[in-house]
Amino acid sequence: MPTNKNLVSRRTVLKAALKASAAAVAPMIVPSSALGLAGAVPPSDRITVAGLGIGGRGERDLGSFLSQKDVQFMAICDVRNERREAIKSMADKHHGNRDCAMYSDMYELWDRKDIDAVLIATGDRWHTLLSILTAKSGKDVYCEKPCSMTIGQSRALADNYQRLGRIYQAGTQRRNGSNFKYLFDMAESGKLGKLHTLHANVGPGDRWPPKTSHDWLPAEPLPPKQVVDWDRWLGPSPWRPYNSLYVARYWRGYFDFHGGGILEWGSHTVDLCQFAAGADETTPIEFDPHGDQGDTPYSIHCKYANGLKLVMRDKGFDGLGSCAVRFEGEEGWAQTGDRGIVETSDSLSAYRKEFSDSRQATTYHVRDFLDSVKSRKQPRANALAAAQTHIGCHAAYIAFQLGRKLKFDPATDTFIGDDEANNMRSRAMREPWRLT
């Protein structure tokens, strides 16, 4: 009778074999969702998405992404520990797993080959650079607005996306909002007659002053890098001492980080006017600031090469909600805003309407992006369209800062006969960052 405990009986071997075979078979029992059953989308049709810098607005975008059945949110990258944890929690809860990876360094995110698209919702200072670098890593991009800090960045965005062939959707969701699309249709179908003036609601000066500040906030002790990586938060913007208020969303209103009221809302509303004008590949040629250079009321009167006028103004859209536009043609006018109400001149009263889904614009816009990721056709707010809108807004902002009328050549992105204005078309990036 063998007594060596290392010897294994035949029965033990058989038991072990049975366990092993059961374990080998187990992965074959896959959840129905993985097979695309029960209404789920099979993995091969899913779009894997990651997030870069997701704050309050980005969280709403993320909600729209997660509402789409073919989206799998894979990872979050943020320089703020609290935001990494919050977004992971949101994604894991939605997917019913613990798979959302967290990074503080975007290069680790870009290294992942299993991510198709990235939602970028950092502060404005990072938007262009991250959009270009993310595209270079082989991923498509949905980027919050404003999409650039300067005319130069806007052009670099368009050029790089044309060269790289990636999909880009600016977070100018109203392009896909039902009430705004209704207005586009009215313009395109000729109901308004020949368009002569477009009005864009730029940031109300009492909330979003048109001029930004060059001040710094008082210095505070720098937090540990793992809590907030201040150097990475600043990114390409000029160095300044840390203050927790910037990180807690109060970076707006400072020249180094923000484009003031014109960019804040104009990136939406000038964008809508550009689309209605069929001007996605150009920009106005004249920018004439009005007002006493105070916060409100203010306006910039612009003109396209074909004579069409564009008025950016912060007041006079009462009752329409935020980010309103008004299109005027020879047959009458129509206007709408975020409340979803479409108002018209009496001549067009038959077209007055109220939309109940005006808050769904972001979800429609995200869907447009996801469809483009699959079809490889450009979405409604693609890089070139976004660039031209932003160039128009930056030119208006420069005219307002200088307090004088400017003439602009859209073919070369240069102001005609104004050296100071031309100096303001770009800004040096903090080392080591650069636009390529």
Next chain:
Amino acid sequence: MKITRNILPAIAILLAGVAPLAIAQTPRTPAQQRRAAMAAKEAEARAATPYKSAEIMSLGTPKLVEILKDANATEFAKAKACQRLAVVGDKTAVPALATLLANPKLSHYARFGLEPISDPSANAALRDALGDLKGNLLIGVINSIGRRKDPEALDALAKLMHGDDHDVAEAARAALGRVRSP
């Protein structure tokens, strides 16, 4: 009493008109209260900051150059002077801006001022700094040379492209691409 009775409806009307406004403006939820508190803190910080820029941002080139040359001027004043020079600066500002290229805190601000100045002396100032700098400051200057598309920097960039510092070499390669592109 008669007067009081007459006033009461007026008070009621006033309250009816004012109350909804007051309710709308008063933060009710904890999140709204947090935001209101933060906004108040920010307004307070803006008002109290020692870093006020309005005066500097209205100066012309001669005064701005004086700030850059002033040994007692603060880092903030010099930073803002550079940013103002990015709009109004000319060749007379180049030497003062160039002296800041080796300053770790202000090198970027100096490039911020130099990059838009169309005079060729700005190219020369950036090229001259190539031999004095290392690491990120050198990368910054290389990037600015690339932005300005300085054809006289081709040889220096080519040399840096074959150097030991990988990041510097990458920056030089990118700058060469920009200088050579139409």
